[in-house]
Amino acid sequence: MAARLKDIARDLNLSVVTISKVLRDHPDISTETRERVLKRMKELNYRPNLAARALVTGRSYIAGLVVPDLVHPFFGQVAKAISSVLRKKGYSLVLSSSEDDPELEQQEIDQLLARRVDVLIVASTQSTVETFRRLEEQKIPYVLIDRKFDELTANFVGVDDEAVGALATSHLVEVGCRRIAHIGGPKVSTAIGRADGFRLALRANRMSTPAEYVVMREHGDDAGDASGYEAMKRMLALKQKPDGVFCYNDPTAMGAMKAVLEASLRVPEDVAVVGCGNVAYADFLRVPLTSVDQQSDAIGDRTARLALGLLEGGAPAKAKMVLLEPKLVVRASTMRHKRAG
Amino acid sequence: MAARLKDIARDLNLSVVTISKVLRDHPDISTETRERVLKRMKELNYRPNLAARALVTGRSYIAGLVVPDLVHPFFGQVAKAISSVLRKKGYSLVLSSSEDDPELEQQEIDQLLARRVDVLIVASTQSTVETFRRLEEQKIPYVLIDRKFDELTANFVGVDDEAVGALATSHLVEVGCRRIAHIGGPKVSTAIGRADGFRLALRANRMSTPAEYVVMREHGDDAGDASGYEAMKRMLALKQKPDGVFCYNDPTAMGAMKAVLEASLRVPEDVAVVGCGNVAYADFLRVPLTSVDQQSDAIGDRTARLALGLLEGGAPAKAKMVLLEPKLVVRASTMRHKRAG
DNA sequence: TTGAAAGCGGTACCAA
DNA sequence: TTGGTACCGCTTTCAA
Numbered sequence: 001m002a003a004r005l006k007d008i009a010r011d012l013n014l015s016v017v018t019i020s021k022v023l024r025d026h027p028d029i030s031t032e033t034r035e036r037v038l039k040r041m042k043e044l045n046y047r048p049n050l051a052a053r054a055l056v057t058g059r060s061y062i063a064g065l066v067v068p069d070l071v072h073p074f075f076g077q078v079a080k081a082i083s084s085v086l087r088k089k090g091y092s093l094v095l096s097s098s099e100d101d102p103e104l105e106q107q108e109i110d111q112l113l114a115r116r117v118d119v120l121i122v123a124s125t126q127s128t129v130e131t132f133r134r135l136e137e138q139k140i141p142y143v144l145i146d147r148k149f150d151e152l153t154a155n156f157v158g159v160d161d162e163a164v165g166a167l168a169t170s171h172l173v174e175v176g177c178r179r180i181a182h183i184g185g186p187k188v189s190t191a192i193g194r195a196d197g198f199r200l201a202l203r204a205n206r207m208s209t210p211a212e213y214v215v216m217r218e219h220g221d222d223a224g225d226a227s228g229y230e231a232m233k234r235m236l237a238l239k240q241k242p243d244g245v246f247c248y249n250d251p252t253a254m255g256a257m258k259a260v261l262e263a264s265l266r267v268p269e270d271v272a273v274v275g276c277g278n279v280a281y282a283d284f285l286r287v288p289l290t291s292v293d294q295q296s297d298a299i300g301d302r303t304a305r306l307a308l309g310l311l312e313g314g315a316p317a318k319a320k321m322v323l324l325e326p327k328l329v330v331r332a333s334t335m336r337h338k339r340a341g
Numbered sequence: 342m343a344a345r346l347k348d349i350a351r352d353l354n355l356s357v358v359t360i361s362k363v364l365r366d367h368p369d370i371s372t373e374t375r376e377r378v379l380k381r382m383k384e385l386n387y388r389p390n391l392a393a394r395a396l397v398t399g400r401s402y403i404a405g406l407v408v409p410d411l412v413h414p415f416f417g418q419v420a421k422a423i424s425s426v427l428r429k430k431g432y433s434l435v436l437s438s439s440e441d442d443p444e445l446e447q448q449e450i451d452q453l454l455a456r457r458v459d460v461l462i463v464a465s466t467q468s469t470v471e472t473f474r475r476l477e478e479q480k481i482p483y484v485l486i487d488r489k490f491d492e493l494t495a496n497f498v499g500v501d502d503e504a505v506g507a508l509a510t511s512h513l514v515e516v517g518c519r520r521i522a523h524i525g526g527p528k529v530s531t532a533i534g535r536a537d538g539f540r541l542a543l544r545a546n547r548m549s550t551p552a553e554y555v556v557m558r559e560h561g562d563d564a565g566d567a568s569g570y571e572a573m574k575r576m577l578a579l580k581q582k583p584d585g586v587f588c589y590n591d592p593t594a595m596g597a598m599k600a601v602l603e604a605s606l607r608v609p610e611d612v613a614v615v616g617c618g619n620v621a622y623a624d625f626l627r628v629p630l631t632s633v634d635q636q637s638d639a640i641g642d643r644t645a646r647l648a649l650g651l652l653e654g655g656a657p658a659k660a661k662m663v664l665l666e667p668k669l670v671v672r673a674s675t676m677r678h679k680r681a682g
Numbered sequence: 683t684t685g686a687a688a689g690c691g692g693t694a695c696c697a698a
Numbered sequence: 699t700t701g702g703t704a705c706c707g708c709t710t711t712c713a714a
Contacts, residue, residue: 020709083437094435286627362699
């Protein structure tokens, strides 16, 4: 159906090679021929078959991106930022969602490899590094984002999660919280790093926290996360309630806030709440939410640059680790008295 | 780098054809040969080059999806739903974002066509139908979603936007609003349809509305949409303030709510607010937002089925139009007295 | 400046 | 049951 080089060549009594050269702006083509060819291309609405081209050049000009959840605004933002950088260099971004399922992630990666993407970008949900070792064996360039693996010295771009936890927690200390809790996430590097940062900050402030004040959840990422709600509810039932809580992410924080308000307590006066992610609507919540920004645009931008470097840069170079500094955005959910110490 | 049929054939002293047959579960291969081949494939971590296959079969097994905004939860949800149906049939979904820019949309479509997608799914931001006429000429199957064109009898899946407007507006009437305003969207079918529904519902209730009560915005889709805020602010400055407002979408409604609250008025007592989209966090807003659900999952599901039908179904069939019924989700932002009439 | 031939990694068709 | 040959649409190399 679609026009091919061959069609144009036939119509113009030229060879396929000549047309191909015009297509790629090859210098040694007479202006006249070039004109004729371009004219005919336009008439036929010609589009080179990129699959065929990829087959011979060995470059698909596709970057594959696998994220755990397309609907999560963080990943959407990152994808948008990556795409806008890559597009300028002629690359397409093929997006896949793993739905936070390691097996599905594996399938999606296989699919992308079968399409011979030039580079793979993954926010992985795997618990082992096997997949990535195999990528290395096959010399397929890849960049991890958001979640990293200690066992792996791979290219990585993400926010410094320990800093996230420490930033949020010290802020709670600063606004006068004395019994600070943490509702954490599943067993991935982001959640673990943030929990570590939480503990570090407490120690730095010579504070400690009872075991019941730290909960690591299994799943849950929806707005008003049910497990954040449950976890908070349980903490509020303790004889010593916490007066501040740092939540793994914003949805969790929204769930926690709901629990606090339902218990007829006030945010931030009785319990101050900090989330992470800085979702666009944080300002419009029942109590505007203080949150640690994850720098999604910066992550996307750096990731895309790194990926391009892997593709264009000749030298293999060793794995590059980009750790971005998180930023705290203070809103009503932690605005109580200043420095109570 | 990656293994090819040829490599396996050489290693096993077989022909490429035989390996290819094993790959595709062709019946006439001896069990023994099959075993040997499969074993070697596993060892080499063989993955068929889909681009090469596409070249000869003429089918890429790729569906292309172009949306105006990846970060918008509605499109994210739709993409997820489409993808999950297509994946089961062996299709990959390649996602592009047009950033609400008609030119960029055109580029993305071209890019997808160059990759020879089997079918195109577009939530178009174009103002003319030229692009789609060309698709028809080239016999490339496509499905429009969300936004439609009157000039075009194309496959379409979306919610009934007139019904959206009517549903929201009658609800406002029912809860006792007497001066109902509408903050609409840009000049695309969704916004126009919802505004039409708004007018219809008013007429059906023998109500009318001053011109200042209807605003159609140009752009804006972020959480707490600035133009929703501005529009509402202006209306609140009128001598006769509206007592209810139907907003084009949820972000707009959030902006409008902000304006109402800042004016020291109450939602819903002074001004009731209805949005559209039913975002996941609607329940957690300063005032939980009544919203018309757009059925993103159903849209995705029906779209994917329709697309598959276009691909697998032999008969060309005539354009199919799927109009889904919207559903109202009532929350605090409109919970005032019942039927004041 | 132009083009013939070979080949990228597969599949289809038909013969052995 | 197995394989030879041609070919998908394009680029590369080298010769004319």
